[in-house]
Amino acid sequence: MERARILILTASIGSGHTRAAEAIRAALAAHPRAHEMQVDVVDFMAREVSLIHYLMKRIYLTMLRFVPDLYDVFFRFAGKKAGGGIVRGAFAQVMVRTVGRIVRSYKPDLIVATHPFPEGAAALWRTRHGASYALAALLTDYALHAIWLVRGVDQYFVATETMAAEMAARGFDPHSVCATGIPIARADYSLSRREAQEQAGLDGDLPTVLLMGGGLGIGGMDRTLAALETLDQRLAILVVAGRNDVLEVHARRVAETSRHVIRVFAYTDEVPVLMRAADLLITKPGGLTLSEAFAAGLPLLLHDPIPGPETENAVYATRHGAAVWLHPGECMASAVEEILAHRIPEMRRAARICARENAAADVAEILADMLTRKRGHAYDTAKNP
Structure with missing residues (x-):
């Protein structure tokens, strides 16, 4: 059987989003069903992926260095329900063509986003073009932010049970939100x-x-x-x-x-x-x-x-x-x-x-189950069109 393809989309704005992506990739490589999966990580803000995205990243980092209060205004606006939708929609519109190019290249069965920009763009592409990939989002902070909250994402991973409860209160299906913690690299934390x-x-x-x-x-x-x-x-x-x-x-x-x-x-x-x-x-x-x-x-x-x-x-x-x-x-x-x-x-x-040092392994297990369910659904659809 052809291996399922998992595409992890991250963004090298700081290092946390990328480190989370790499932690998930390592956990999937250690999973018992690793031989059934092809896992790729793509930096959505890399210059070779998109010059526009790369320039946006440089502007963002410059903004943080010289005018952090301006970002505070952006964050507060984007954190509001209406503002979050506006900001998310604007970035998704700018970035959706890049996602489309990546999707056509990798042909993923499952996309995992560790940053809200590729998450929103992947959700928009799937809606517009009827793509069949499953979509998961991994939040890399200890509080919710409206820019992450995209309807139609199949699975959310959040840091705490409090965040999961807050998403349920906002109308998200509790079964689609797992409080796994934030994935970190596997290490010997028992070292004296x-x-x-x-x-x-x-x-x-x-x-x-x-x-x-x-x-x-x-x-x-x-x-x-x-x-x-x-x-x-x-x-x-x-x-x-x-x-x-x-x-x-x-x-x-x-x-x-x-x-x-x-x-x-x-x-x-x-x-x-x-x-x-x-x-x-x-x-x-x-x-x-x-x-x-x-x-x-x-x-x-x-x-x-x-x-x-x-x-x-x-x-x-x-x-x-x-x-x-x-x-x-x-x-x-x-x-x-x-x-x-x-x-x-x-x-x-x-x-x-x-501490949630097993977060990456827990995320990998849920992603593997998502692939199993997706492939089972595809088989049933093919058998009974």
């Missing part, structure tokens, strides 16, 4: 702190702080390093610069003269090891980063959320006791001292309660 410290190049004697700013290394990490230099207590500091070459060079220069022990990493696949080595993570509250920290039982100090989804993520982690949210004007150094001295055990427990 001592073993992780050794792998990170540390001896384990010092309290360890991990600094991250997503795949782009954004979020004022240079200012965070400067704040940590004012602490009396000596620390080990792990800096993940991502693809931010300027930050990497700066962090290495700071490390040369710092009284702290500083290890600097560029973009790395060893984040789970670094999280197990750390006592505290200082970061922006991206949905994937929070999910990985929860799985590692790692307390968080959150700062500078992008207005909109990251703000909602910060609210979620803080309310559940796994994070402290540092607001503008509050002292970074004092917050770090207080957390390290008094709050690590309780915050570790809270993070573990939030």
Whole structure:
């Protein structure tokens, strides 16, 4: 029998959507029925896929750097019921031709979208052209946003039961919404702190702080390093610069003269090891980063959320006791001292309660079942036209 084709459409706006897509692909590859599936991941915003989409991404990233309040206005408008429909419809109209080209190329039986732009465009293409693929959407934050809520999507995956209940209250079929958690890469989150410290190049004697700013290394990490230099207590500091070459060079220069022990990493696949080595993570509250920290039982100090989804993520982690949210004007150094001295055990427990490290495997199982049902329906239709 010909293998079923699963097409995962993501968008390289930050790294969370892509990391979720890759986590799903890996989980499908490990599934018992993996031999029955052909799985492809396509970055909807890549230059080789669409120059227009790529330019839109560059404009978006520039907007976040220079005028984040403008994005706040966009997010609030798009989050309203009417506004969400307008924004979603506008982007879908712009992007539907690209989806059509991708669909004709890959001929998928099932599309999984980890970003609302390809989700909306795939739904519009299916409606217009009567395509037969099933459609699933994976939300990568800890709060609902109206731009994701497309009628006709066959399966939604959300982070929490509260989000699933909210979608049911909005009229979505409860059977079409699964609170799986946000998929993260498979890793050994049982690795001991001592073993992780050794792998990170540390001896384990010092309290360890991990600094991250997503795949782009954004979020004022240079200012965070400067704040940590004012602490009396000596620390080990792990800096993940991502693809931010300027930050990497700066962090290495700071490390040369710092009284702290500083290890600097560029973009790395060893984040789970670094999280197990750390006592505290200082970061922006991206949905994937929070999910990985929860799985590692790692307390968080959150700062500078992008207005909109990251703000909602910060609210979620803080309310559940796994994070402290540092607001503008509050002292970074004092917050770090207080957390390290008094709050690590309780915050570790809270993070573990939030953890859903099996989310990717759960999503893969549901997707495999969707394919089975779809193929069974196709067989019945062919047998009894």
